[in-house]
Structures are given as C-alpha cells and as structure tokens.
Amino acid sequence: MARSNPKPQVAGVLSALLAGAGQIYNGQRKKGITYAAVEAVFLVLLQTALRDPLYGLVTLDPVGRFVDSRHILLAGIIASFVVAIYVWFHIANIVDAASTASSIRSRHALPEDVRRIRTEDWAPMRTAVPYIYIAPSILVAFFVIVIPLAFGIVLAFTNYSLYHCPPAGRFDWVGLTNFKKLLKPGSLWQGQLTMVLGWNIAYALLGTGLAFASGLGLALILQNRHIRFRGAFRAILMLPWAVPATVSIMVFFGLFNTTFGPVNEILRSMGLRAVPWFQHRTWARVSVLLTHVWISTPFNLSVISAALQSIPDEVYEAATVDGASPRQSFARITFPLLMSVVAPILVLSLAGNFNNFGIIYLLTGGGPAVAGSRGAGATDILMTWVYDLGFRQLQWSTASALAVLVFIFVVIFSLINFKLSGVLSQLKTEE
Amino acid sequence: MAASNRRKDGRRNPVRILGIVAMYLILAMACLIVLYPLIWVFSCSFKSTAGLVGSSLIPANPTLANYRKIFTDPNVNFGLWFFNTLKISLVSALAALVLTTPAAYAFSRMRFSGRLHTLIGFMICQMFPGFMAIVALYTLLGWAGLIDTHLGLIILYAGGSIPFSIWLLKGYFDSLPVEIEESAMIDGATKFQAFTRILLPLAKPILYVVGLINFLGPYAEYLLAQVVINSGGKWTLAMGMRSLTVSQFATDWPIFSAVSVLTAVPIVIVFLSAEKYIVSGLTRGAIK
Numbered sequence: 001m002a003r004s005n006p007k008p009q010v011a012g013v014l015s016a017l018l019a020g021a022g023q024i025y026n027g028q029r030k031k032g033i034t035y036a037a038v039e040a041v042f043l044v045l046l047q048t049a050l051r052d053p054l055y056g057l058v059t060l061d062p063v064g065r066f067v068d069s070r071h072i073l074l075a076g077i078i079a080s081f082v083v084a085i086y087v088w089f090h091i092a093n094i095v096d097a098a099s100t101a102s103s104i105r106s107r108h109a110l111p112e113d114v115r116r117i118r119t120e121d122w123a124p125m126r127t128a129v130p131y132i133y134i135a136p137s138i139l140v141a142f143f144v145i146v147i148p149l150a151f152g153i154v155l156a157f158t159n160y161s162l163y164h165c166p167p168a169g170r171f172d173w174v175g176l177t178n179f180k181k182l183l184k185p186g187s188l189w190q191g192q193l194t195m196v197l198g199w200n201i202a203y204a205l206l207g208t209g210l211a212f213a214s215g216l217g218l219a220l221i222l223q224n225r226h227i228r229f230r231g232a233f234r235a236i237l238m239l240p241w242a243v244p245a246t247v248s249i250m251v252f253f254g255l256f257n258t259t260f261g262p263v264n265e266i267l268r269s270m271g272l273r274a275v276p277w278f279q280h281r282t283w284a285r286v287s288v289l290l291t292h293v294w295i296s297t298p299f300n301l302s303v304i305s306a307a308l309q310s311i312p313d314e315v316y317e318a319a320t321v322d323g324a325s326p327r328q329s330f331a332r333i334t335f336p337l338l339m340s341v342v343a344p345i346l347v348l349s350l351a352g353n354f355n356n357f358g359i360i361y362l363l364t365g366g367g368p369a370v371a372g373s374r375g376a377g378a379t380d381i382l383m384t385w386v387y388d389l390g391f392r393q394l395q396w397s398t399a400s401a402l403a404v405l406v407f408i409f410v411v412i413f414s415l416i417n418f419k420l421s422g423v424l425s426q427l428k429t430e431e
Numbered sequence: 432m433a434a435s436n437r438r439k440d441g442r443r444n445p446v447r448i449l450g451i452v453a454m455y456l457i458l459a460m461a462c463l464i465v466l467y468p469l470i471w472v473f474s475c476s477f478k479s480t481a482g483l484v485g486s487s488l489i490p491a492n493p494t495l496a497n498y499r500k501i502f503t504d505p506n507v508n509f510g511l512w513f514f515n516t517l518k519i520s521l522v523s524a525l526a527a528l529v530l531t532t533p534a535a536y537a538f539s540r541m542r543f544s545g546r547l548h549t550l551i552g553f554m555i556c557q558m559f560p561g562f563m564a565i566v567a568l569y570t571l572l573g574w575a576g577l578i579d580t581h582l583g584l585i586i587l588y589a590g591g592s593i594p595f596s597i598w599l600l601k602g603y604f605d606s607l608p609v610e611i612e613e614s615a616m617i618d619g620a621t622k623f624q625a626f627t628r629i630l631l632p633l634a635k636p637i638l639y640v641v642g643l644i645n646f647l648g649p650y651a652e653y654l655l656a657q658v659v660i661n662s663g664g665k666w667t668l669a670m671g672m673r674s675l676t677v678s679q680f681a682t683d684w685p686i687f688s689a690v691s692v693l694t695a696v697p698i699v700i701v702f703l704s705a706e707k708y709i710v711s712g713l714t715r716g717a718i719k
Contacts, residue, residue, distance in 0.1 A: 141553075148563070148566075236466065247672070260485070294464065
C-alpha cells in the first residue's frame, strides 16, 4: 500500500473523497484510519442528530421535537457550526495529505526520514495538548458569545415580532425586508435612523474628546513640578473611577433632577434660571455628556499620566537646549509622542463609547420623546433604541437588523483602528 | 547646563506665578466637581425622608433612620441584595480565571493550527453590540432552565468576559521570559508543571487584576441582571437601586443614597488599594 514515491495531487484527491484515504496512500495507516473514523462519525451524525435542525434552519417549519421557532433556529445554528467545524477538519485533512506526500517525495533519498514521517511524526496526544488548554474557554465562549451573536444576526432576516411571537405563533424568513424598511429613503424609519445615528456619532466623538481633553489638562498640571500636594489631588481626581459607574449614573440622575436635584437649586441661588435637564433635547444631551466626562476623566488621566512618564526627560532637555519655549516643546514633542502612545486606547474607547449603553439608559432613558417618532428619543443612541425596540415594543427582527447595522459600523471603524495600531501585523509575526 | 536650567525655572517671573495660580484654581475646581456629587449623596443618606433633599452638604437633622430602614424594611432588603451581588461577582470572577488562564497560556506559549483565527475571532466578538446576543441568551437560558437563577447570570458574566480576559492574560504572559520554563522542562518538568509551578507564580499581579476586573464588572451590572432575574428575592444591588430611583418620588432619595453609599464604599476601598495594579495591568499591553 505504502508508496515510496506518493504524488501530492493523488493524496489530496483521495483525502478529499474520503478523509484519511490520502494519509493511508502516503503510508500513515494509523492517522488515516483515525481520520476516516472521524468522517464516519460525522456522516452518521448528519443522518441522525443534525438532520432535523439543519432542515429546520432552512424552512423554519416545526420538525421533530423542535416546535418553537426560536428553538428551531438555535438548534439549526448549533448544527451548522458542527458542520462548519467538520468542513474545517476536512480541508485540513486534504492539505495534510498533499503536504505529507510532497515532503516524502522531497526526502526520497533518505529512507529513514520517510519512515520517521510515516510513524513518529503523528503524535495525536501532543497535537491535542493546546486544544485541551483552550477547550473550556472556547466551549463556554461558543455558547455564551458565538451562538447568541449568530442568532442575533439571523434574526434580522426573520419577521420575529409581537405578531409572530413563539410559543403561540411562529416566525419565518423574510430576507432583507427589515433592512429595506430601515434604509428606505424618506421613510419614517430612515429619518429616525439618521437622527439617532447623528447624535450617536456626536456623543461618541464629543464624549471621548471632552474626557480626553480634561484628562490631558489635569495630567499636564499634575506633571508640573511647581505644583504641591500632587498625590492628594490625584487621589481625589481618581475617585470617580473607583465608584461603580451604575451608582454614579444614578446619583447624577438625582443631581440633575428638576424637582429635587441640587444642580438647579445651585443655579437658582446664583441668580440663573433653572434648566429643564431631562425635558429639553439639548439639555438632556448636555447632561449625558457631563455625566460621561465626570465618569471617564480618571481613566484618561491615568492613561495619559502613564504615557507622559514614558517620555524620557532627555527629549525635553535637548529641546530646551535648542531654545524651545514650553509651548513649542508641548506642541512639537509632548503632544505628538503622547498621541502615538495613547492613540490606540483613544480609538478603542471611541468604539466603546459608541455603544455606551449604561449612561443613557439609566440617566435619561433615551428621552425626552421626539414628536412623531418610532420611540426614539432625543438622547437615544443606536443601542438604547435597539433595546427599546426589542424589549419594550417587541419588534425583535427590526431591532436585530438595526443591531447588525451598528455592528457593521463598529467593525469598519475597528478595522481601521487595528490597521493603524498594528495589532494584526504584530499577531502575524508571532506565528 | 543643568544648573542654568534650574536658575531659569526658579526665577520669580510674574507670568509664571500667575500660571501656577491658574493651575491651582483648575485643580481646586476639578476636585470640587469630583467631590460634590459624592459628598452630596453621602449627606443625603443622613437626611430625613420627610423634607426636601436639597443641595446642602450638611443635613439639617442628621438621622440614621435610612440605614436602619434598609436593613429592616423587607422592600429595601439591602443585606440580601448585597449577599446576592457578592456571591454572583465572586463566583463569576473565579470562574473566569479558571477558564481563561490555561487558554491564555496556550495562546501565549504554544503554536497550533487555528490559533491566530481564534484570537482574531475573540477580537471580533468584542465588537458586537451586546444587545444582539441578549435575545438568544434569554432563549438559551430558558431552554436550559436557567432563567431567574443566579447560575444563569454567572454563566453570562464569566462567559462574556472570556475574550477580554484572555487578551489581557496573554499580553502579560507574552511579556514574561520563556527561558525559565524552558530550562525547567529540560530538567524534566512537564508543560503543565511549567505552567502551574513557574508561570502562574510569576503572573500573580495580572491574575489579581483579571480577577478584580471580573469581580468589579458584575458587581454593579444592571442590563443583563434585569433580563435574567425576575423575582425580588434574587435581585442584585443594581436592580435594587434602580427600583429606588425609577419610583420618581423624591422621598425615596435618602433611602437610595444610603444603599448607594453602602454599595460604593467597599468597591472604592478595593479599587483604590489595587489601583496601581489595575492601571498597569490595563495599560501594560498598550504602553511599552
């Protein structure tokens, strides 16, 4: 059976037809039989446990013991992941057969090498070691993150809503209907989307920018050697980070409250007018931003301080020698060096703030309401609107379609970030 | 050259003095803004529920009635909420550590097929809006009979933090020298022994940080808790506090204040005592 001169193409084609066949052709009998057994098990599963879920995923019809549309969909997603994992294995098996064949050919002159490849090189236990380490994490992440996200994506292509709601009712595939509804120019939905998206981007940019600016200002002051009690000031300024954000937001809900909140009372005592914090769209947005800056400044302060300390003193000394004024050395040295260090963190927190649910949900609840809207209020960002559409209005499929749009937005943004910060290229060099 | 610099700095220049005064003013202002909400809520917790809470930082007739109420009133069961929250956060943090440490070790020290794609996959997972998962999580938990249970919530917290924790741990492991483990393995230690006996003790700081982050995250989390938990006896602190703020009655505010003070104080103490480690743990990967 074992060829002394196996052809890579033949080995590959054999493995493509039946997993392990190419390996047996190469003379790796144990490996080949194991691979073939894996394929056999998969084929049996395909005919038994996987059949109903896969069928259900295509039609969304009740099948076997799956009656609830949501269960049909979930089972179908899990089954298709099993299929995907097998496909990955099958492709790896073809690549392995072809590459083993060519390495046997290339070392044809040394029979002992060929024997080593055929017998010793396959150590299933050693190959399995890393997978044993990562298996628990992967398995949990699979069920808690991957499957639910996949479910959320496919839900966007169904009509799951109050009127098509399991267990009493059932929902079906509707293709791109939800996306068309949301994006149709001139429609009420599209107008809402534009308004919410506009404020969402403004909130992410302004919130991140203001917190960064205040963090930078305070960090520079605390860096100044002429200021005393810097440790004490720093300790006080870090406090908002230590308080759980949920608590802080609820406290600000009380501070800005128009009936009993102290902010308006203080404004009045200063001879100013009371501000309708949560009732007027602009003031509601201001209250969200103020709360955001209060909560996020300490994080920026600490990151910027760490970055400032990483800039060596010699750079400043050299600049002073060359006659640079403090302003020049900040604009030409400190700021560019600082940005090169904190840019990735800044962009990452920008992406995080884009979906910063807590502040808006707990402070304004997305309000105040906007006349003639589909539930989106003046401070609603995409995520809070999505949540409201789903959990309050029970328009699950529309909410999911919106969430998919948010995701596309964030991914484009983050890919640019990763490209800029070089995370991907760093990973590739590790391989 | 250094001497001339010092002379320049020490010069009593009026512009410079004005600048320093301005800096002190900004710092004082910032401290006031930071401290006012905290002191206000602290003082509110001693105010009477009968009058208006107002803006004053010193309660007119300080009373401990609010604190008494949150430990005795069955509707504001602070003790139970605190116990529930502590249990959920601690178990979530431990579970996250046990799950992710071996995985991070494998991602840092071993090369296997699928490694790069899994790491990138984790990164992509973090970009998804959390809402997309909630409907499915609710359905999955319902299927497994875990709706309205603390176990269900713990699984979501511990599972949801896996990508972030693995990235953080992997980054730290990468920065530790591999030579010590290699020499131990030459001396006959297995890979598992190198991991548990050599790497883990070296990585203690980051283990604390990851554990702490996974403890602090669930401690005041509201959204998932509210989706999973229904019955009042299983409420967490965030849910309890929310119930006190949405009632819109100003009279509940002192009660809410008492709950938030007792909720925040332990966390503030823990956070401030570990701040140095948290900051360096979070920024170590980014700032080299």
